[in-house]
Amino acid sequence: MTSELDIFVGNTTLIDEDVYRLWLDGYSVSDAVALRVRSGILEQTGATAAVLQSDTMDHYRTFHMLERLLHAPPKLLHQLIFQIPPSRQALLIERYYAFDEAFVREVLGKKLSKGTKKDLDDISTKTGITLKSCRRQFDNFKRVFKVVEEMRGSLVDNIQQHFLLSDRLARDYAAIVFFANNRFETGKKKLQYLSFGDFAFCAELMIQNWTLGAVGEAPTDPDSQVDDMDMDLDKEFLQDLKELKVLVADKDLLDLHKSLVCTALRGKLGVFSEMEANFKNLSRGLVNVAAKLTHTKDVRDLFVDLVEKFIEPCRSDHWPLNDVRLFLNQYSASVHSLDGFRFACSGCVT
C-alpha cells in the first residue's frame, strides 16, 4: 500500500509556524520530519510518523505555492487563491524576508550579482546555513534592491510600500540596499568584530545626512534632486569634505581646534592626556578619510579606513566608548566655532 496522492486543502489556508520556519531554513521534507520528531511532537499529540510526514508535505506544498506570491507581497494581499487572515499574511511576509545575521554579514556591501550568488555555497559551509536558505535570503536582497533601485523618495518608505515589511525590517533592508549600492567593504578581517546592527546604524545616519535626499544637513542646492536620493552619496557634499583638509594643513587652525577641544573636555575624559598627545594624529586620520571620499575606491574602503586611522589608535590607548563619543562630539562642535566650518561627519563606530 503506497500513498499516491495525499492532500489537505482548507478554506482558510493552514499555516504551521514551526513548519514554516523549517521550510525557510531550507530543510528538506525528510529533514524537517526528523527535526519535528525530535521536538517531541509525536508524544504531545499521539500522532504517528506517517501522519507527520503527510502533514509536513502538505505544508511544504502550500509554502511552495505561496512563494511565488511572497516575491511580490502586495500580490499576496490581493490574490484570491489562498484565504489567509491578515495577521497570518503579515507573519508569512515578515518571516520570509527575515535574514540571518551571519549571512548578511557575509554579503553586506557586495554586489548582488550572479558572481556573488555563485559564492553562496561557500557562505553556506562557512555559516552553517543551508544553501537553500542562503539563496532565499540572497534573492530577497536582490529583489528588494532591483525594485527600489530606480525609485525616488525615501528608501525605507519604498521598501515598506512594495514589500509590506515591518518598520524594523524595512530599515534593515534599506541598510542592505544602501551598502550594496555603495559597495562598502565590510568583509575585511579588521571589520569582523562589527555586527550588522552597527553597520545598519551607520547606514541610517549616512542616508539621513550624506545622501542627496538628506535635506538641510548637506550643503546641497535643492534643484540637484536627481533620482536615487537615498541610495547615492551626495557628490557635492563629498567634494566639500575636501575643504576640511585645512583643519590639518593649516598649523594655526589645527592648534586652535585642538585647544578648543581640550578646553572643553578637560576633566571629562578619562584618557585626556592620551587624547591631547594624539590629537594631531587622530584629526589627521579623520580628515584624510573624509577628504578622500571623492574617489569611489576610497568610499568603498570608508569603514576600513575609519577603523585603521581612528578606531585602532583609540583602542590601543584603551579609550572607553563614552570618551570616544564625547571627543567626537566636541571635535565636530568645535569646528563650527572655528571658521564657519560645517562638519557633518558622524564617526559612529562603537
Add this chain to the structure above:
Amino acid sequence: MPGKLKVKIVAGRHLPVMDRASDLTDAFVEVKFGNTTFKTDVCLKSLNPQWNSEWFKFEVDDEDLQDEPLQITVLDHDTYSANDAIGKVYIDIDPLLYSEAATVISGWFPIYDTIHGIRGEINVVVKVDLFNDLNRFRQSSCGVKFFCTTSIPKCYRAVIIHGFVEELVVNEDPEYQWIDRIRTPRASNEARQRLISLMSGELQRKIGLKVLEMRGNAVVGYLQCFDLEGESGLVVRAIGTACTLDKLSSPAAFLPACNSPSKEMKESPLVHPPSHGCRSTHNSPIHTATGSRLTQNFSVSVPTLIYTGMGSGSAGKEGGPFKALLRQQTQSALEQREFPFFTLTAFPPGFLVHVGGVVSARSVKLLDRIHNPDEPETRDAWWAEIRQEIKSHAKALGCHAVVGYSESTSICEEVCILSASGTAAVLNPRFLQDGTVEGCLEQRLEENLPAGCGFCHIPYDELNMPFPAHLTHCYNCRKQKVPDVLFTTIDLPVDATVIGKGCLIQARLCRLKKKAQAEANATAISNLLPFMEYEVHTQLMNKLKLKGMNALFGLRIQISVGENMLMGLASATGVYLAALPTPGGIQIAGKTPNDGSYEQHISHMQKKINDTIAKNKELYEINPPEMSEEIIGSPIPEPRQRSRLLRSQSESSDEVAELDLSHGKKDAFVLEIDDTDAMEDVHSLLTDVPPPSGFYSCNTEIMPGINNWTSEIQMFTSVRVIRLSSLNLTNQALNKNFNDLCENLLKSLYFKLRSMIPCCLCHVNFTVSLPEDELIQVTVTAVAITFDKNQALQTAKTHAEKSLQRASTDNEELLQFPLELCSDSLPSHPFPPTKEHLESASSNSGIPAAQRATSVDYSSFADRCSSWIELIKLKAQTIRRGSIKTTVTVEKASPVGEGNFRNRSSPPCANSTVGVVKMTPLSFIPGAKITKYLGIINMFFIRETTSLREEGGVSGFLHAFIAEVFAMVRAHVAALGGNAVVSYIMKQCVFMENPNKNQAQCLINVSGDAVVFVRESELEVASTQQPTANCQPACAGGEVTT
C-alpha cells in the same frame, strides 16, 4: 418574460505575461451570452488593464436566462497570429432572477483556464432587467428559489411542504465525440464545462416548472449530480423537495418577542403563477436522445435495514386506533403523489411524527454502448423503478413517506450501480397539503406527541407487522413501544433527548470481484451486493454496540464499483437516545468450547471488548439513569432481536431472506468466532482508535451533546489515493488497507486541526471511488468547529437540564409557529389561531412528565444566565480587541522620526482588500445569523495538465486545483454580495492520471447556498438599545441549541 442582461467589464489584474518580448499583455475581453458576442477594446501592454467598457446589453428570453451561463473570455491580442486565450469566467446569472436574492453581481472573478488554472482576475458587473409576462404556457420558471440546504432555510418558514421533484437530462459527452480527436484538450474541456453548465441550467429550469405546477415557490434540499457514463453519454439529474416558503420579514426574526412574523410577505405574482399545462420532460433542444437500451433487468434491491420494534400488544390500546386514523389522514395527503419522498434531513417542529428505519434499494444496470434514440427515457425508467421499490419498502414499515432521501450512482466501464436510500417515516399532514387536515385529529396528535421521544415510537400497526423484533416501552414516556436500535438517514431531531455525546461510526468493506465483461460482470456485482450490505450492516451494528449507543443518524452507505473489486463505506453518527433501551454488550462465543487455550483467548477478547465499551461510555459521557425493569414494563413476548434483509419482489433468486444476528440471549449481542474471518472482524472492531481528547466527530449537522459552538470554523477537503500492491490481493488484505487508509486519514485530520482543540468535525463526508485497477481514492469534506469546553462539561453533566433547555427553545419556536400558520391563509384551517397557540404551548411544556414541567422555569433561568455570561464574554472580547487596536496605533505614532514614515501602510497587511468568505457544509454558521440567501452556487470545473511533474506531481496538481475551486466559489459568493457558503458539498471529484505521459485530469463539481450572515455579537450590540432587549439572551441561547 423576456429580460435584458447587462454586462460591464471594468478591469483586470495580475494577468499573465503573454508576450515574452515585452513581458506584457495586450488584453481584451469577449462577452458571450447565447449566440451574441461583444468585445471590449484592446488594452495595450498592461498586466492590470482598465477597460471600463460600456454596458453590453443582451436581449434574451427568460428561458435562455435560466439555461445559459454568461461566458467571459479574456484574450491576448495578436496582430499577426490568432489571439491567444488567457482564460474564461462562467457566471451563472440565476441568482439575479429571484425577486429577493442578489440584485447585481459585481466583483473580481478569477480568470480560469483548464490547462493553466487561475491566471489573474477580472472585475465584472452584471445586471438583469426582467419584464413581467403573462404567458400561461411559458417554459421558464424564473423566481423559483433553489436551496442546497436540506432543512427549511433559516430566514424562511415553510407554509407547505409539497414533496418530491426530480428531473434528468441526457446528452452526449463532448469528450467522446469524434471531433475530440482533432481538437485541443482545452477546447474539449471547455466544451464539456459549457455543456454541463447549460444542462444544469436547463435541469434547474425544468425542476422549477414542476415546482410551479405543484404551486410551490422553492426547492429545498436540491441535489444535482452528474453521471459520466463515458461513451454512452452524460446524465445530469437532480432531486429536491418542493416547498412553499415565506420569508421571515426581519433579519433579526429569531427574536420572537421582538418581531412577530409578518403577514405581508405574500408570494409575488412572479413566484405564484396561474397553473398551466403539463409539459413533457424530454423536449429540450440540447437533449440528443442518447438513452441506452436496457439489456437486462439486473435489479437487485437489497436491504431494508429495519430496526423497528414490531411486537404485538400492550401499546396498541390507545395508540392503535389513533395511529390508524393518523395513517389514513396522511395517506390521503400523500397518496396523490407518485413518490412521497423528501430530501430534507431536518424538519420544522412537529413535522416528523414517527421514524421507521432506513430503506434503501440498489440496482445494477448495464450502460449500453449503442445509442438508441427511440428510448430516451431509459434512465428515467431506471430511477422510477428504484423509487417504486423504496416506496414499497417504506410501506412495509408502516410508513407513508421517506425522509432524508438521496440517490447516487457508481459507474465503472459499462456497469452502473444506482442506489437510493432514505428513512421511512410518518409525517404530520399539517404541512403537506392545504385543507385536508381535520381539526380533531390534529388535536389528538398534539396531545399524543411527547417531545423528545415521539419520533422513536414504532410507526406501524403492530398486529400487522411481519418482523418480530425486540420491543420495549419507551424509556422516556413509558407509553409507546420503541425498537432497541434505530437507524436513520436524517439529522438528529432538535427535540430528541440524547444522553452524552455522539460519534462518527464507519463501516468499511472491500470485496474482490473477478474481472468480467458486460452481463457477466453485472451479474457478479448483483450477487455480491446483498452480502456487502449485510456485512456493512453487521459492522455498523457491532461498532454501535461497542460505543454503547443505540441509534444511528445521517447513515449514508456508499457502494463503489471498480474493475476488480467493490467497496462499501458506511458513515453515520451514533448517539444514545434516552427513549431507547440501553444496548446490551457484545458477547463472543467460540465454536470449539472444549479447547482450553482457545477459551482463554476468547475470554481475553471478551474482556477487551467489555473494557472498550466501558471506556467508550466514559468517553462519550453515556450514563443513562438507572431504571428498574418493572417501570419499563413486562418484557416483550418474543425477545429476539433480528435484522432482516427485505428483498423486493423483482428479485428472482431464492437466497436466505432472513439472517439472524442474535442468539436468543436478551440484550446481548453475540459474535460467533468460528473462523479466521470472524476473528479478523472482531480485531478490526477493536482497532478503531477514538479521536484524541478534545476532538469529536460526526457526520450530521451538529454534534449531539455539544451546543456551545464558538465562531471559529475551518472547512476543508482532503483527498488520498493509495495504490494497492497487486500481488496476492485477498479480501482480508484489502479490508485492512482500506481500513488503514480511512483511519490514517482521520488521524491526519486530527493532527492538522489540533490548534482548534476543543473542536468537533461536523458533517464529515467520506466518498470512496476506484479510479483504476489498483487505486482507491477517498475524498473527505468536513468542517471543524470550535466550542467552549467549560460549558460543554457543564452541559454534559446536566443533560436533563439540557433537554429542558431544548423544550424551552421549542416553546419559543412554537410561539412563532402557530402565528405563522394562521398567516398562511389556508381557507379550511379549522382553528382560530389563539386556540392552536395554546394547545401547542401546552402540548410542548406540559406533556412528558410533571418533573419536566416544574423545572422549565429553572432551565430557562439557567439558559438566560449562560447566555448572559456569553454576552458579557463577547463584550469583554470586543473591548479587549479595541484596546489592542489603540495600543497599536500608539506604538505606531511614538517612535516615528523624520518624515520617513509619511505613508507607512499601517501594519502592512491589515488593509487586505479581499473579503473573507466562509464555507461550510452545514446549513448554519455558528455564532451568526443568516440574514439573506443569495442563490445557489453550482459549479463544475475541469483541470488538465500535460506537465504533471513540473506542477509538483499528482499531489501538487490536485492541491492547487482544489484551492482554485475554493477560490472561484468564494469569488462568486463575494460578487453576489455574500460572505459565506452554507450546505457546501463537493459532489464529485474525479481524478485521472497518466504519469507515463506526464498527464492528469480532474473534474470537480461543487454546490452550496450563497448567503449573507451577521455575527450574533453584532446583532446583540445593535439591539441592546431596543426596549425588548430582555428577551434576547434567552433567544440567543435557544439559537445555539438548534
